[in-house]
Amino acid sequence: MNWHLKRAGQALFTLWAVVTLSFVMVRMLPWSAEDIVVAELIQQNPNLAQNRDMLRRQVQDMLMIDPDASITEAYVQYMMSVMQGDLGTTYGVRSGEEVSAIIAGALPWTIWVMSLATFGMFALALALGAIMAYREQSAFDYSNSAVAIVAASIPYYVAAVVFIKYIGFSDFLFLEMIPARNRLPDGVAVGLTFEFVSGAFRHALLPALSFIVTGYGLTALAMRGNSIQTLGEDYVRVARLRGLPDRRIALRYVGRNAVLPLYTWLIISIGTMFGGAVILEQLFNYHGVGYWMLEAIEANDMPLMMGTFIVLTAAMVVAIWFGDLTYGKLDPRIKSGDEGEAY
Amino acid sequence: MKVKRTEDDTAFDETSDGRDSEYTSRLLSDGGQTARMFDDTEVTEVTRTQQFAEVVDESIVQPTKIAWSDWRTKIGMIIISLFFFMGAVTSLHRHGYEWFNGALAAVGMPWQLGEPRAQQAPERFLRPFESWQYPLGTDMMGRDLLSGIFWATPQMIQMVIAAGVFVTVVATVIGTTAGYKRGNTETVLMTLTDIAMTIPGLPLVIVIVALIDTTNPFLLGIILSINAWAGLARSIHSQVLSLREHSYVEASRTMGVGTSGILRKDILPNLMPYIMINFTFAARGVIYASVALYFLGVLSYDGIGNWGVMMNMAYAVMGAFEVPGRMYLLLVPMAPVVIVSFGFILFSQGTDRLFNPRVRTRHEGATKSEAEDEDTIHGPVK
Numbered sequence: 001m002n003w004h005l006k007r008a009g010q011a012l013f014t015l016w017a018v019v020t021l022s023f024v025m026v027r028m029l030p031w032s033a034e035d036i037v038v039a040e041l042i043q044q045n046p047n048l049a050q051n052r053d054m055l056r057r058q059v060q061d062m063l064m065i066d067p068d069a070s071i072t073e074a075y076v077q078y079m080m081s082v083m084q085g086d087l088g089t090t091y092g093v094r095s096g097e098e099v100s101a102i103i104a105g106a107l108p109w110t111i112w113v114m115s116l117a118t119f120g121m122f123a124l125a126l127a128l129g130a131i132m133a134y135r136e137q138s139a140f141d142y143s144n145s146a147v148a149i150v151a152a153s154i155p156y157y158v159a160a161v162v163f164i165k166y167i168g169f170s171d172f173l174f175l176e177m178i179p180a181r182n183r184l185p186d187g188v189a190v191g192l193t194f195e196f197v198s199g200a201f202r203h204a205l206l207p208a209l210s211f212i213v214t215g216y217g218l219t220a221l222a223m224r225g226n227s228i229q230t231l232g233e234d235y236v237r238v239a240r241l242r243g244l245p246d247r248r249i250a251l252r253y254v255g256r257n258a259v260l261p262l263y264t265w266l267i268i269s270i271g272t273m274f275g276g277a278v279i280l281e282q283l284f285n286y287h288g289v290g291y292w293m294l295e296a297i298e299a300n301d302m303p304l305m306m307g308t309f310i311v312l313t314a315a316m317v318v319a320i321w322f323g324d325l326t327y328g329k330l331d332p333r334i335k336s337g338d339e340g341e342a343y
Numbered sequence: 344m345k346v347k348r349t350e351d352d353t354a355f356d357e358t359s360d361g362r363d364s365e366y367t368s369r370l371l372s373d374g375g376q377t378a379r380m381f382d383d384t385e386v387t388e389v390t391r392t393q394q395f396a397e398v399v400d401e402s403i404v405q406p407t408k409i410a411w412s413d414w415r416t417k418i419g420m421i422i423i424s425l426f427f428f429m430g431a432v433t434s435l436h437r438h439g440y441e442w443f444n445g446a447l448a449a450v451g452m453p454w455q456l457g458e459p460r461a462q463q464a465p466e467r468f469l470r471p472f473e474s475w476q477y478p479l480g481t482d483m484m485g486r487d488l489l490s491g492i493f494w495a496t497p498q499m500i501q502m503v504i505a506a507g508v509f510v511t512v513v514a515t516v517i518g519t520t521a522g523y524k525r526g527n528t529e530t531v532l533m534t535l536t537d538i539a540m541t542i543p544g545l546p547l548v549i550v551i552v553a554l555i556d557t558t559n560p561f562l563l564g565i566i567l568s569i570n571a572w573a574g575l576a577r578s579i580h581s582q583v584l585s586l587r588e589h590s591y592v593e594a595s596r597t598m599g600v601g602t603s604g605i606l607r608k609d610i611l612p613n614l615m616p617y618i619m620i621n622f623t624f625a626a627r628g629v630i631y632a633s634v635a636l637y638f639l640g641v642l643s644y645d646g647i648g649n650w651g652v653m654m655n656m657a658y659a660v661m662g663a664f665e666v667p668g669r670m671y672l673l674l675v676p677m678a679p680v681v682i683v684s685f686g687f688i689l690f691s692q693g694t695d696r697l698f699n700p701r702v703r704t705r706h707e708g709a710t711k712s713e714a715e716d717e718d719t720i721h722g723p724v725k
Contacts, residue, residue: 010537017538022550031554149692153685155631157638158677161658165670221692267540268574275545279635293546297553297641305550312546320541 003328011321018313022306023078026063027071033302034059034067040091040300062088062303082310092301093292099307103289107311109183110277110288113204114319117211117273122266125216129223130255136228145221152217156276160210160283168206178205181285207280211273222265226258233257260331267320274316289315415693422686430496432456437497454478459486459494459647471671479675482653483661488675491647498560498648502633503626505564506571510625511618514575519606519614521576522583533580540573545632549641556643563642567632568625575621579614586610616694623691627684634680650676 026033037059042048048055052068059067064081065074081088087099094102128148132141168180179185185199230236231254239249278290285291289308296304410416432443436456444455453476457463461484466474469481471488479488521532551566586592592609600608636642637651640659644652657663657672664670 010534013534014538014541018542021542025550025554029554033554036554149688150685153688154681155634155684157635158681161673161677165664169664218688225695265574271540271543272545274543275548278545278549279639282639290546293549294639294641297549300553305553309546309550313542316543317541 087307088303090304092299106289116208120212121215125219129220132224133227148217154214156210156214159214163206230258413693415689419686419690430500433493434497459491494647501560502564505561506568506629507622509565510572514572518576518579522580536573536576539570567629620691623687627687
């Protein structure tokens with residue numbers, strides 16, 4: 001089977017599994033979101049306890065599920081509405097607004113910060129790791145290994161707190177250019193203007209940096225270890241003996257093979273980052289998807305919470321699928337589907 | 344009675360596994376050797392303790408010695424044991440055994456461990472390192488911050504243990520089974536693993552925590568690492584894929600050893616470094632996540648059960664950000680998070696090095712010719 005098709009199928013399957021999982025959490029668990037919503041609605045308006053029809057309509061509006069329908073019926077209802085992009089209506093944070101509208105306004109910002117952090121971190125980590133391996137046991141190697149381990153020990157939110165206090169709130173020289181709050185400077189409209197682009201970049205800088213500084217260390221060390229191992233391989237020696245240019249050896253022979261085993265690692269770090277977005281966006285008051293997720297939890301707003309969960313996961317599925325495509329480019333072997341026999 | 348062990352005796356002990364019945368029947372089948380029985384029984388009695396000592400030596404002392412030889416694992420182990428020591432001391436204190444305070448007083452330390460409560464210290468907002476009676480200062484309610492840090496450790500250790508065991512067991516079972524069985528089992532298990540890996544951990548955890556509001560540290564530990572097993576399962580799976588092609592595994596298979604036997608005897612020992620490293624990662628992940636969720640107030644608390652709780656109060660109630668000079672309220676509980684995570688990372692890095700044969704021989708310079716070879720390979724690159 002075509003490899004690309006297979007990967008796309010896997011991504012779709014994962015999406016389906018995630019929506020099903022959220023249905024389970026909304027409906028089927030003994031402490032489901034539905035029960036919480038019903039209890040909350042009745043508490044707000046005690047008359048609803050008698051008026052079952054009204055209650056049903058309100059719950060359906062919020063969670064896309066008729067509380068009295070059978071599980072299969074409810075499941076079909078739920079899947080249909082999610083597929084149509086309907087994620088229900090909120091009742092806590094911005095009462096009455098459509099969840100999908102709130103998320104649509106927030107998602108691009110989360111993706112922007114996440115891509116900045118992801119690319120920044122991997123570029124820094126892979127380059128540093130490779131250089132450290134080439135200059136193994138030099139002062140550069142030792143000092144950078146030490147810094148990497150210390151940096152990796154700092155949780156991203158600790159870095160964020162320190163950045164907010166000592167860079168974001170600081171008026172020192174150029175530091176006042178780097179704000180610690182919101183997604184854009186006041187009064188700047190979305191559009192392809194210089195103010196907008198530079199403003200968006202400056203406001204995303206500290207959240208992204210919190211990830212980069214605390215996340216690059218272990219990846220760089222892993223890259224270093226792999227490069228050292230690859231440098232010892234016979235094919236690298238043969239390449240040297242053939243007189244191939246060093247640049248070609250470094251990139252095609254060493255770099256490429258050293259990155260491959262890091263693949264699982266990279267996927268996990270993308271996941272950690274998307275998860276971390278929930279916390280960082282709250283600290284930086286950056287109105288992305290993660291911010292709304294925490295707001296929803298504080299307001300006990302189940303529809304918004306489930307909506308942000310589905311969207312965050314979907315965004316990550318797409319990011320990983322994208323990563324898979326690049327992996328296929330790096331390692332042609334996986335496309336050939338050579339998978340040994342089953343015992 | 345002291346019995347001098349001869350070389351032969353030792354050889355016997357190893358084969359007999361210290362079980363009397365086996366040992367006796369062995370001798371009887373020897374025919375003429377029965378006369379020596381009484382002597383030998385005495386020998387076994389001595390060797391039992393010795394054998395126990397050997398087991399301890401092989402499974403605990405030797406690995407610790409190897410780990411101790413690397414400065415990374417050494418520092419890591421010191422930090423991790425300190426963390427566990429704090430937990431032990433605090434739980435003992437809670438149960439009324441206050442010898443730790445006695446020891447502190449005997450050494451002449453003015454600080455005493457005590458339950459963090461309002462008006463614990465006479466002075467509020469005491470900054471760190473100003474009074475030796477409250478080395479890390481006090482907060483808005485006059486609670487001693489150092490006592491708070493101690494007080495949180497038992498629950499955090501319970502979480503770490505629950506998470507580490509959960510992650511390791513689930514990942515090892517799924518990873519080895521999928522890698523060894525192949526076929527449909529592999530497809531199903533690895534699809535499951537891929538899905539678990541794709542779901543971002545923290546949002547899922549947050550949703551679950553919002554639905555079930557629990558304060559049980561063991562349950563929380565499992566929830567916080569609900570999909571952390573996936574990464575380990577995947578790397579174990581790929582390791583097993585390469586291990587199963589080794590000739591000794593094929594030999595076992597040809598001899599008719601069952602799947603579980605091969606997994607246990609041939610495959611798992613090779614996976615120990617991965618499992619150990621990932622155990623520390625799971626531990627670190629749980630500390631990170633629990634502190635973060637307490638910090639932002641997603642997890643509800645009742646008393647200081649986590650360093651994140653102290654951070655949450657500093658951030659949300661005491662204005663650590665806004666009021667100048669109160670940043671220490673946030674920095675003090677953050678420091679142990681960084682230190683413990685530093686310990687876990689050093690430990691896993693050192694373990695990686697110890698178990699990675701290539702890196703190890705390179706650094707110990709196994710043989711002279713090899714070292715020279717390496718030089719030619721890694722000669723300066725321009």
